[in-house]
Amino acid sequence: xxxxxxxxxxxxxxxxxxxxxxxxxxxxxxxxxxxxxxxxxxxxxxxxxxxxxxxxxxxxxxxxxxxxxxxxxxxxxxxxxxxxxxxxxxxxxxxxxxxxxxxxxxxxxxxxxxxxxxxxxxxxxxxxxxxxxxxxxxxxxxxxxxxxxxxxxxxxxxxxxxxxxxxxxxxxxxxxxxxxxxxxxxxxxxxx
Numbered sequence: 001x002x003x004x005x006x007x008x009x010x011x012x013x014x015x016x017x018x019x020x021x022x023x024x025x026x027x028x029x030x031x032x033x034x035x036x037x038x039x040x041x042x043x044x045x046x047x048x049x050x051x052x053x054x055x056x057x058x059x060x061x062x063x064x065x066x067x068x069x070x071x072x073x074x075x076x077x078x079x080x081x082x083x084x085x086x087x088x089x090x091x092x093x094x095x096x097x098x099x100x101x102x103x104x105x106x107x108x109x110x111x112x113x114x115x116x117x118x119x120x121x122x123x124x125x126x127x128x129x130x131x132x133x134x135x136x137x138x139x140x141x142x143x144x145x146x147x148x149x150x151x152x153x154x155x156x157x158x159x160x161x162x163x164x165x166x167x168x169x170x171x172x173x174x175x176x177x178x179x180x181x182x183x184x185x186x187x188x189x190x191x192x
Contacts, residue, residue: 074157078168081158085171088124089131092117093150093175096133100148101179106140117150126152132170140179143192147176 099116103109113135118128134149151172155164181190 074159078156078158081164082154082171084124085126085152085154086173088121088126089150089152089171090173090175091124092120092131092133092152093148093173095120096135096150097146097148097175097177100135100138100140100146101177103140104185109138109140110135113148117148121152140186141188142179142181142183142186142190144179145176146179147174149174 096113096117100109100113103112114133117133118131121128121131130153132151134151136147138144138146138148140146149172151170154168154171156166156168158164178192179186181192
């Protein structure tokens with residue numbers, strides 16, 4: 001390799017024990033007898049890696065690593081609890097809407113929707129008492145849209161086999177379905 005001026009590059013490889021730079025004597029600083037200026041030398045990889053400088057002790061690292069492991073496991077478990085609650089609430093809203101639209105009359109539609117949503121939540125292994133169902137004023141008529149919103153309280157901390165503690169936040173899902181225009185038992189004509 002050549003330098004920019006075209007001359008051969010005079011760099012050479014440093015050998016073991018060779019000085020990287022000359023010791024620097026600062027002005028006005030007297031050198032005391034017996035104290036040598038630190039000289040940086042090229043060391044072999046074996047001598048550099050054999051020391052214990054910068055190594056962390058086992059005892060000091062164990063509590064920190066256990067803490068990081070426990071917190072990470074709790075975060076992953078809680079994230080999965082939210083995803084699982086979202087799937088359960090989505091299924092509950094869908095089944096409640098279907099039960100409402102297929103009810104024989106308007107007076108029993110809300111009760112059937114609530115029962116279907118609670119049984120779906122229980123089927124997903126969740127507590128039905130934590131679920132909320134929001135059924136705004138719905139008309140049970142041909143081609144009428146029926147929208148039901150289901151919510152579930154996700155605990156702040158969810159531990160496997162033990163359960164959840166505290167109120168973290170709510171997971172909501174909404175499902176809309178049209179009442180069948182050709183079904184029997186409903187008054188009026190289809191306006192779809």
